[in-house]
Amino acid sequence: MELADMVWPRKCGVCGMSLHAGERYVCGSCLADMPLTYFWSWRGNPAERMLWVRTYLQGVVPLFYYSNDNDYRKLLHLVKYGGDTALGCRLGCMLGEKMREADYPVPDAIIPVPLHWLRRWRRGYNQAEVIALGVSEGLSGGQTPEIPVLTDILHRIRYSTSQTRMSVGSKWENVSGAFVLKDVKKAADRLNGLHVLLVDDVLTTGATVEACWDALRVIPGIRVSYASIAFVSRPG
Numbered sequence: 001m002e003l004a005d006m007v008w009p010r011k012c013g014v015c016g017m018s019l020h021a022g023e024r025y026v027c028g029s030c031l032a033d034m035p036l037t038y039f040w041s042w043r044g045n046p047a048e049r050m051l052w053v054r055t056y057l058q059g060v061v062p063l064f065y066y067s068n069d070n071d072y073r074k075l076l077h078l079v080k081y082g083g084d085t086a087l088g089c090r091l092g093c094m095l096g097e098k099m100r101e102a103d104y105p106v107p108d109a110i111i112p113v114p115l116h117w118l119r120r121w122r123r124g125y126n127q128a129e130v131i132a133l134g135v136s137e138g139l140s141g142g143q144t145p146e147i148p149v150l151t152d153i154l155h156r157i158r159y160s161t162s163q164t165r166m167s168v169g170s171k172w173e174n175v176s177g178a179f180v181l182k183d184v185k186k187a188a189d190r191l192n193g194l195h196v197l198l199v200d201d202v203l204t205t206g207a208t209v210e211a212c213w214d215a216l217r218v219i220p221g222i223r224v225s226y227a228s229i230a231f232v233s234r235p236g
């Protein structure tokens, strides 16, 4: 047992049991039972069909299903509100590894969905950025340089209230037009004709993805895919 474990025993983020040696963040049993989407091997998956109504995304790959009746939602809460950036990075890395193993088209760059500066300042970090760094690590498979994570392309111009308890309709109004390119010319020069992977924590209605897509689509020849940790398959 490591010294840190004696002082502060490490617990599984899903079931709360103490972790054994070699286990990190999630115990072996919860890891084995994780409700993975397998969307990295499923062209035309339900998340893609949902987003293709309003966007031209190349692909959509969430890691696991989020639902109120399973405890895996706790992982997302730890990453989003609990300050557990290491867990966010680990889950992102896990997703990147799954994509790499499935020969998923490798993006040229990764763009985390930005937070408004005030929210980022209050939280101390952007959870999407932490996840994006993990995805880059997993996709790169130990090869350097890793896929660049770009935080100077998209800018969130509106501070919106928390979406957690909002209805589907108001979520749409809440983020539409919320994102712009920080510098249109610079973004066009940098990403012209490239494949970009947009990364966020959770995919619910797709409103946030669509708002980001609206900002990115002006870049000539850009192709955009999307990845997230969780997918709410029945938003409401």
Ligand SMILES: [Zn+2]
Pocket (backbone or CB within 6 Å): 012, 013, 014, 015, 016, 017, 026, 027, 028, 029, 030, 031
């Ligand atoms: Zn567990």
